[in-house]
Amino acid sequence: MTTLDKTRDDPPALAPWEAEVGSVRIVAGPGRIAELASIVARFEVLRVLVVTDSGLQEAGHVERAVSALGSGFETWVFDGVEENPNSAHVQSGTALAREHGIELIVAIGGGSALDCAKAINFLLTNGGKIEDYWGFGKAQSPMLPSVAIPATAGTGSEAQSYALITQAGTGRKMACGDLKARPRAVVLDPEVAVTAPRSVAAQAGLDALSHAVESMVTTRRNPVSTMLAREAWRILAPALATARDHRGGDSLAAVARLQLGAHLAGAAIESSMLGAAHAAANPLTTHHQIVHGEAVALMLPHVVRFNAQGGQGIDDLYRQLESGSGSALAGHIEKIRHQAGLAEQLRQCGVEKETLPELARAATEEWTGRFNPRDVTEKDFLRLYEAAY
Numbered sequence: 001m002t003t004l005d006k007t008r009d010d011p012p013a014l015a016p017w018e019a020e021v022g023s024v025r026i027v028a029g030p031g032r033i034a035e036l037a038s039i040v041a042r043f044e045v046l047r048v049l050v051v052t053d054s055g056l057q058e059a060g061h062v063e064r065a066v067s068a069l070g071s072g073f074e075t076w077v078f079d080g081v082e083e084n085p086n087s088a089h090v091q092s093g094t095a096l097a098r099e100h101g102i103e104l105i106v107a108i109g110g111g112s113a114l115d116c117a118k119a120i121n122f123l124l125t126n127g128g129k130i131e132d133y134w135g136f137g138k139a140q141s142p143m144l145p146s147v148a149i150p151a152t153a154g155t156g157s158e159a160q161s162y163a164l165i166t167q168a169g170t171g172r173k174m175a176c177g178d179l180k181a182r183p184r185a186v187v188l189d190p191e192v193a194v195t196a197p198r199s200v201a202a203q204a205g206l207d208a209l210s211h212a213v214e215s216m217v218t219t220r221r222n223p224v225s226t227m228l229a230r231e232a233w234r235i236l237a238p239a240l241a242t243a244r245d246h247r248g249g250d251s252l253a254a255v256a257r258l259q260l261g262a263h264l265a266g267a268a269i270e271s272s273m274l275g276a277a278h279a280a281a282n283p284l285t286t287h288h289q290i291v292h293g294e295a296v297a298l299m300l301p302h303v304v305r306f307n308a309q310g311g312q313g314i315d316d317l318y319r320q321l322e323s324g325s326g327s328a329l330a331g332h333i334e335k336i337r338h339q340a341g342l343a344e345q346l347r348q349c350g351v352e353k354e355t356l357p358e359l360a361r362a363a364t365e366e367w368t369g370r371f372n373p374r375d376v377t378e379k380d381f382l383r384l385y386e387a388a389y
Contacts, residue, residue, distance in 0.1 A: 013253035028188035028260070030252065033149060036068040036106070039185050043145045045103035047074045051093055051117040052108045053081040056151055059195050065108055065149065076100050081109065084285065085116040086166040087130050093120040105146040110204065111155030114148050118163035118181045121146060130165050133176035148183035151192050153258030154204025154293060156211055156266015158186045171286040175367060188263060190256040202340035203293030205240045205258055209336065210296045211265035212236060214275040217307060217317050218371040225272035228264045233321045235261035240336055276376045277303040279369030280384055283362035290349050297337045298346060301330035302387045310374035346389045356385040
């Protein structure tokens with residue numbers, strides 16, 4: 001039982017709701033994608049680009065979105081996004097957007113589609129190549145408004161101003177951020193996310209959970225990010241168990257909770273960044289093609305134990321999520337990972353032990369590691385990989 005699993009009077013998960021959070025409008029509830037035309041109409045635009053992937057096309061969600069927009073808008077679809085999008089995907093989408101004079105972008109999909117949409121926005125409005133925006137605040141001109149419709153409950157990209165794009169050639173993850181890139185409206189429709197395959201949903205759910213855990217303790221944590229991380233964990237940890245079967249009814253309500261939890265965890269990242277678990281996960285994706293959510297789920301428990309042993313009150317912060325200690329929290333994460341059917345050791349994913357030193361060197365170059373509450377050297381990363389092996 002987690003510290004934050006105490007009974008409380010939450011609103012029904014499937015009750016529709018809306019909120020204005022800063023400059024972002026959130027529209028939540030089953031079937032709310034049907035209101036896309038009224039959401040977009042607020043921006044007084046005519047030409048719309050829908051950015052998505054082929055899987056969402058096949059699932060029918062893109063057709064639902066285009067139908068919802070209706071005849072009041074000129075709409076084009078770019079469905080060339082693939083997992084871990086790189087500069088080629090961004091350039092293709094930008095070319096289509098530029099050809100048709102796009103005025104607003106609707107992104108439907110997981111983190112890959114949402115991130116690619118932001119990257120297209122950078123190039124369409126500010127020119128150059130995506131590497132020019134590696135870092136934060138490098139867009140000098142205004143950017144187009146965008147609407148994000150997450151199709152997985154995982155990355156929380158809809159709550160963030162960063163696009164994570166893979167650099168062609170090196171395989172490094174480029175975090176390109178600017179407040180102008182953050183979606184202006186978000187649609188949390190569980191009917192879109194509930195159709196995700198079970199493996200995809202599990203990987204996304206553990207990714208969201210890792211965002212809550214890591215943002216809770218980073219060196220940039222603050223009262224707002226801590227509040228968001230705690231609430232995200234409280235929602236996500238129990239919902240993951242009930243959402244995994246995806247049979248409608250109660251599972252739809254669980255997916256709605258997961259969407260909210262993932263959104264809050266994404267907002268926590270925006271305020272406090274991530275840590276060593278993501279730094280260790282990214283090389284696993286680059287060098288061994290392990291899906292990001294599975295990679296971070298493999299590394300997170302070991303990073304939690306590592307951080308908890310470093311003092312500085314980190315174990316006390318972990319206790320706000322799981323009563324007992326950081327070790328208890330790590331054990332709970334491992335239990336959730338096991339229930340989700342994800343890999344529990346690196347060797348199960350085809351990682352060869354002799355590659356661990358190379359992975360450790362690569363992990364030290366990942367930008368999220370600098371926000372970890374405990375300094376992580378190359379030797380430390382090697383020990384973390386060995387523990388996960």
